[in-house]
Amino acid sequence: MTIFAVISGAESWEDIEDFGETHLDFLKQYGDFENGIPVHDTIARVVSCISPAKFHECFINWMRDCHSSDDKDVIAIDGKTLRHSYDKSRRRGAIHVISAFSTMHSLVIGQIRTDEKSNEITAIQNFLTCWILKEKSSQLMRWVARKILQRRYKTGR
Structure with missing residues (x-):
């Protein structure tokens, strides 16, 4: 429910x-x-009472069962900082997440939290290992993600 x-x-x-x-x-x-x-x-x-890690695992498995990626689908992977998630009074930094979005199904098929914005490459690699992807597409996605992030940090955007 x-x-x-x-x-x-x-x-x-x-x-x-x-x-x-x-x-x-x-x-x-x-x-x-x-x-x-x-x-x-x-x-x-x-x-x-629900373990966040177990819930995440179940959700990913559910999305994997519901979502069959084919050659026409594009999975957009992006990191974002959640607005208003910084808590100055408790000295907690803003929350950063990596999301995978199926453009064909208009659905977020997975999301993980990262400790810092600078950890996006590692987080994306960990995120991709959660999904059973074709070997070539997995390697391509990792390579593209790495290049995008390198360019973003070099230009400061």
């Missing part, structure tokens, strides 16, 4: 609860909601 809600635009635990109430008949196809939709506090507690 939570994944469906977030994909549909839910941004808070209350939004997820509202999504569940609105789409209860649909959700009953996929789970037991005999007692109705859990309240937002329960949803938050359950989600907080």
